[in-house]
Amino acid sequence: MALDAETFDALIDTIRRFVAERLRPLEADVEAQDAIPDDVTQEMKAMGLFGLSIAEEYGGLGLTMLEEVKVAIELGRTTPAFRSSFGTNVGIGSQGLVMAGSPEQKAEWLPKIASGEIITSFALTEPDVGSDSGAVKTKAVWDGQAYRLSGTKRFITNADKADLFTVMARTGDEPGGRGVSAFLVPRDLAGVSIGESEKKMGQKGAKVADVIFDEVVVPVENRLGAEGEGFKIAMRVLDRGRLHISAVCVGVAERLIADCVAYASERKQFGKPIAEHQLIQAMIADSKTEALAARALVLETAAAKDEGKDVVMESAAAKYFASEMVGRVADRAVQIYGGAGYIADYGIERLYRDVRLFRIYEGTSQIQQLIIARETLKRGG
Ligand SMILES: Cc1cc2nc3c(=O)[nH]c(=O)nc-3n(C[C@H](O)[C@H](O)[C@H](O)COP(=O)(O)OP(=O)(O)OC[C@H]3O[C@@H](n4cnc5c(N)ncnc54)[C@H](O)[C@@H]3O)c2cc1C
Numbered sequence: 001m002a003l004d005a006e007t008f009d010a011l012i013d014t015i016r017r018f019v020a021e022r023l024r025p026l027e028a029d030v031e032a033q034d035a036i037p038d039d040v041t042q043e044m045k046a047m048g049l050f051g052l053s054i055a056e057e058y059g060g061l062g063l064t065m066l067e068e069v070k071v072a073i074e075l076g077r078t079t080p081a082f083r084s085s086f087g088t089n090v091g092i093g094s095q096g097l098v099m100a101g102s103p104e105q106k107a108e109w110l111p112k113i114a115s116g117e118i119i120t121s122f123a124l125t126e127p128d129v130g131s132d133s134g135a136v137k138t139k140a141v142w143d144g145q146a147y148r149l150s151g152t153k154r155f156i157t158n159a160d161k162a163d164l165f166t167v168m169a170r171t172g173d174e175p176g177g178r179g180v181s182a183f184l185v186p187r188d189l190a191g192v193s194i195g196e197s198e199k200k201m202g203q204k205g206a207k208v209a210d211v212i213f214d215e216v217v218v219p220v221e222n223r224l225g226a227e228g229e230g231f232k233i234a235m236r237v238l239d240r241g242r243l244h245i246s247a248v249c250v251g252v253a254e255r256l257i258a259d260c261v262a263y264a265s266e267r268k269q270f271g272k273p274i275a276e277h278q279l280i281q282a283m284i285a286d287s288k289t290e291a292l293a294a295r296a297l298v299l300e301t302a303a304a305k306d307e308g309k310d311v312v313m314e315s316a317a318a319k320y321f322a323s324e325m326v327g328r329v330a331d332r333a334v335q336i337y338g339g340a341g342y343i344a345d346y347g348i349e350r351l352y353r354d355v356r357l358f359r360i361y362e363g364t365s366q367i368q369q370l371i372i373a374r375e376t377l378k379r380g381g
Pocket residue numbers: 121122123124125129130131132154155156157158200208357360361362363364365366367
């Protein structure tokens with residue numbers, strides 16, 4: 001259910017100020033420490049950010065998709081690691097439960113996810129299984145009393161601090177996605193272990209690691225949906241997640257454009273601010289045009305999703321366009337800053353590295369192209 005306009009405007013205003021006054025001054029520290037300060041995490045919990053997408057009856061804010069993408073755009077105006085720290089609770093870590101959980105599963109977990117008391121992760125990718133995610137090898141074998149879960153999941157966001165994993169594992173002999181089921185696996189079950197956090201190109205402060213399951217005994221009550229539905233659940237979760245990520249891309253692009261305008265208005269060459277050179281203006285115009293187009297696509301798709309329309313194609317198109325767009329905007333930003341764009345102190349090279357991930361996770365650009373083409377061919381245009 002949508003918030004009333006006044007409450008939602010107040011929320012946006014609070015987040016905007018929080019991003020500008022609290023988070024942006026910490027960006028260099030987060031990069032240097034590769035960690036989000038604990039007090040900031042507590043403040044984000046108090047603001048309800050961990051429960052943006054979870055219904056009010058479970059203690060969340062219960063935002064519509066349109067409201068959520070508007071919030072994600074605001075959060076995009078700072079280092080994406082801040083958003084990532086609660087991004088799994090809002091998106092891929094909770095939405096399987098929201099979409100396919102039983103009333104008992106929801107009552108047990110959603111209030112703790114919404115408050116940030118526990119952290120959730122989504123475990124689909126494996127060492128040999130990435131884009132072809134229906135081919136998961138992790139197995140959950142029924143032994144007559146419970147499932148025995150074994151396998152390794154790779155590049156799992158927030159695994160270092162997760163309390164609960166949504167795990168896609170093979171339960172049947174059916175080929176591809178049809179043999180895959182989804183499970184809620186608490187971190188404290190015997191046989192669950194977490195690898196070392198990976199060193200990454202960017203988004204310092206957001207961690208990914210392997211999650212290893214070694215003969216973990218998982219009760220049937222922890223299965224999400226029926227056997228064989230896990231891949232479908234995962235795809236629905238990602239479909240929704242793509243819109244959120246697209247919105248973050250729009251936010252980062254808008255921030256970069258504002259930074260470029262400020263820098264170009266200040267920096268003088270050939271006796272005038274570089275903003276007065278038309279070749280700089282052309283770059284600003286291209287970035288602005290693309291960011292506006294992405295914003296419109298994201299907002300329109302989110303509104304259509306709220307109306308119950310099938311937006312599989314549009315969500316993929318939004319993710320594809322917005323993630324590629326912010327890459328081009330970041331590249332132009334480095335160019336507009338000149339040498340300073342390459343130097344860490346100015347923060348532009350950091351965002352340039354940060355945004356590279358958006359073209360890869362939750363489905364690479366190539367996978368989005370395949371989805372867009374498949375759905376367009378299916379629809380006949
Ligand atoms: C920082 C980070 C966080 C992540 N977080 C999570 C997470 O929380 N949970 C999770 O489950 N996963 C997560 N991932 C994994 C991510 O979703 C995968 O990396 C991504 O889906 C791509 O899979 P891959 O890395 O195995 O690449 P591959 O699938 O091996 O792809 C390699 C290249 O081949 C291309 N390719 C593959 N198939 C085709 C095709 N049919 N046609 C054309 N080109 C193709 C790809 O587009 C890519 O360019 C994360 C990854 C990173 C880096």
